[in-house]
Amino acid sequence: GAVVSQHPSRVICKSGTSVKIECRSLDFQATTMFWYRQFPKKSLMLMATSNEGSKATYEQGVEKDKFLINHASLTLSTLTVTSAHPEDSSFYICSARAPGQGNSYEQYFGPGTRLTVT
């Protein structure tokens, strides 16, 4: 149980275009989903917290207009990278918390999406 999927696993896009990444919780309802960006030297940076039916909360320094997050349902959150630039190339990972976990704060991670902007 507690499986999170991401689509696509890899995407290549041209500079200036937009790309959408989907994150789905397959066997549970996720009221909260998280979007991370992993840099080449390993560090995992939280970009935003996404709550179903409300606006995402972005971490300091993350451009809201560039990284659009939509949590339209309890099983789906999307990240759209708008007007992509080569420096947006990275590994994007989503995670989700299952309800009823109380203070455990375990997160279930998707397999990640490798974005390459040419």
Place this chain on the structure above:
Amino acid sequence: AQSVAQPEDQVNVAEGNPLTVKCTYSVSGNPYLFWYVQYPNRGLQFLLKYITGDNLVKGSYGFEAEFNKSQTSFHLKKPSALVSDSALYFCAVRDIGAGGYQKVTFGTGTKLQVIP
């Protein structure tokens, strides 16, 4: 903000030997600590957590971690390393994000290389 530090970028250990991956924490209040593992080109997998109770926490794949309050440490350990344990390991701590939402803050990661 809460934080964790992983002082080693990489740890090499021979197969069959015990392994330790270090993590220290800085928190206000009671720490909620986690270890995650990431295999190449994969998402993170939960290994274990400490919230309260016994200082020695047992997790998945034979891993355990020892919570040490006086040393503010939460080192990950395994008695006998396997080649398949080679991966990237992240220590993490419960934190509060922008807007007051609960979140998890990760360390910079430690690459574990188990040598056959």
